[in-house]
Amino acid sequence: MSRNKPGRITFAQMRGLVVDVLRARGHRLRGGSETPANFEIQTALLAEGIRIDGFGRHLMREAMVALGIPMQPKPAAKAERKPRMSPRPPQKAPRPATPVSPVSPATPDFLMTYEWRRVRMIALKRDGAKCRCCGATPADGVRMNVDHIKPRRIFPQLALDPNNLQVLCEDCNHGKGNWDMTDWRESALLRADT
Numbered sequence: 001m002s003r004n005k006p007g008r009i010t011f012a013q014m015r016g017l018v019v020d021v022l023r024a025r026g027h028r029l030r031g032g033s034e035t036p037a038n039f040e041i042q043t044a045l046l047a048e049g050i051r052i053d054g055f056g057r058h059l060m061r062e063a064m065v066a067l068g069i070p071m072q073p074k075p076a077a078k079a080e081r082k083p084r085m086s087p088r089p090p091q092k093a094p095r096p097a098t099p100v101s102p103v104s105p106a107t108p109d110f111l112m113t114y115e116w117r118r119v120r121m122i123a124l125k126r127d128g129a130k131c132r133c134c135g136a137t138p139a140d141g142v143r144m145n146v147d148h149i150k151p152r153r154i155f156p157q158l159a160l161d162p163n164n165l166q167v168l169c170e171d172c173n174h175g176k177g178n179w180d181m182t183d184w185r186e187s188a189l190l191r192a193d194t
């Protein structure tokens with residue numbers, strides 16, 4: 001657990017501010033990975049006519065007061081610090097839940113694509129060749145359509161989503177325009193229950 005409250009100046013920040021000022025005044029202090037030792041800072045302060053006994057936070061606090069440094073962390077101090085961990089490798093874009101058609105779903109050509117024919121078969125196998133609206137089957141002399149519940153022209157991203165498909169007979173499908181998004185599957189299930 002950190003003893004430093006958020007926004008409170010840390011010991012390292014105080015030391016950094018003190019060292020910056022002393023270096024700006026021409027004092028040679030070790031740098032790099034070796035931070036100046038307390039006695040080096042005290043020696044430099046003595047040369048400035050400032051005598052501070054004690055170490056650590058006390059030394060830095062007194063030095064800041066004596067040098068007239070406000071008790072605020074350097075705004076850039078945090079931003080300059082390099083992240084300890086190496087940056088994450090670029091991640092692959094998440095795979096979309098439903099494949100995207102290579103052909104615009106809004107065009108008639110979409111119905112000729114392999115992707116559409118494949119997902120159409122999935123829907124037919126799942127639902128059976130029975131109209132979800134009126135219950136007609138090919139035995140009744142009707143053609144079966146696989147319908148987009150949410151129209152592919154308005155919801156192209158759902159054009160290949162099996163959950164957006166229902167089997168309708170041609171007559172029912174033609175009665176259904178882009179304005180109608182009735183999902184007949186639920187009522188078909190209800191009918192099957194009663």
Ligand SMILES: [Zn+2]
Pocket residue numbers: 131132133134135136168169170171172173
């Ligand atoms: Zn029908």
